[in-house]
Amino acid sequence: MTITYLGHATLLVEMNDKKIMFDPFISGNEMASDIDIDSLEVDYIFLTHGHQDHVLDVETIAKNNPKALLVSNFEIITWFGEKNIKGHPMNHGGKYDFDFGTAKYVTAIHSSTLPDGSNGGNPGGFVLYNESNSIYIAGDTALTMDMELISKTCPKLDIAVLPIGDNFTMGYEDAAIASDFIACDEIIGCHYDTFPPIKIDKVKAVEFFNKKGKKLMLPDIGESITI
Ligand code: NI
Numbered sequence: 001m002t003i004t005y006l007g008h009a010t011l012l013v014e015m016n017d018k019k020i021m022f023d024p025f026i027s028g029n030e031m032a033s034d035i036d037i038d039s040l041e042v043d044y045i046f047l048t049h050g051h052q053d054h055v056l057d058v059e060t061i062a063k064n065n066p067k068a069l070l071v072s073n074f075e076i077i078t079w080f081g082e083k084n085i086k087g088h089p090m091n092h093g094g095k096y097d098f099d100f101g102t103a104k105y106v107t108a109i110h111s112s113t114l115p116d117g118s119n120g121g122n123p124g125g126f127v128l129y130n131e132s133n134s135i136y137i138a139g140d141t142a143l144t145m146d147m148e149l150i151s152k153t154c155p156k157l158d159i160a161v162l163p164i165g166d167n168f169t170m171g172y173e174d175a176a177i178a179s180d181f182i183a184c185d186e187i188i189g190c191h192y193d194t195f196p197p198i199k200i201d202k203v204k205a206v207e208f209f210n211k212k213g214k215k216l217m218l219p220d221i222g223e224s225i226t227i
């Protein structure tokens with residue numbers, strides 16, 4: 001499994017030779033100006049919730065990849081369906097077998113209004129797994145006890161992507177507790193530094209994890225991690 005960080009909360013996960021994009025927000029992110037959005041090839045676009053900083057580039061990427069399938073909650077899939085983007089709707093607690101493996105839609109504590117003010121349902125995160133790998137993409141969320149259910153209902157996680165920027169989501173201190181709840185010490189941090197209210201001290205964040213015997217990875221934009 002390879003995970004490429006594309007800035008903010010945007011990720012490209014390669015699993016079983018399928019390319020799964022999460023929360024595309026590239027054209028609106030000055031820090032990601034080196035990423036050529038038109039060269040991105042994807043098989044799936046997963047959306048954790050409806051906020052602009054997670055859905056901005058869905059239409060561009062879907063247009064460039066007409067076979068790509070959108071996966072999100074029912075309300076978001078319905079909204080993009082009206083724009084003729086085909087999708088697979090899910091809701092909390094449900095899992096479904098795709099060709100790369102299984103995806104489960106899990107709880108997130110956040111909000112999810114779509115860019116035009118439409119109801120974007122309730123926000124979530126995803127656990128993706130198959131025989132070889134497992135990954136949790138938390139989406140924008142506070143720390144919540146529901147994260148403990150992930151280790152009880154899904155295979156053991158190899159790695160998790162957690163927001164660490166604070167203000168709109170949990171900060172790194174709470175993310176370290178989340179790491180305990182999900183029983184996974186290998187964490188990729190996201191949703192930090194993009195906007196002034198979520199700028200963090202990266203060295204401090206990494207040290208905070210180190211002291212707890214955990215690993216916080218903060219890949220550069222465009223950098224990949226293979227596990
Ligand atoms: Ni959000």
Ligand code: MN
Nearest residue numbers: 051053054140
């Ligand atoms: Mn966000």
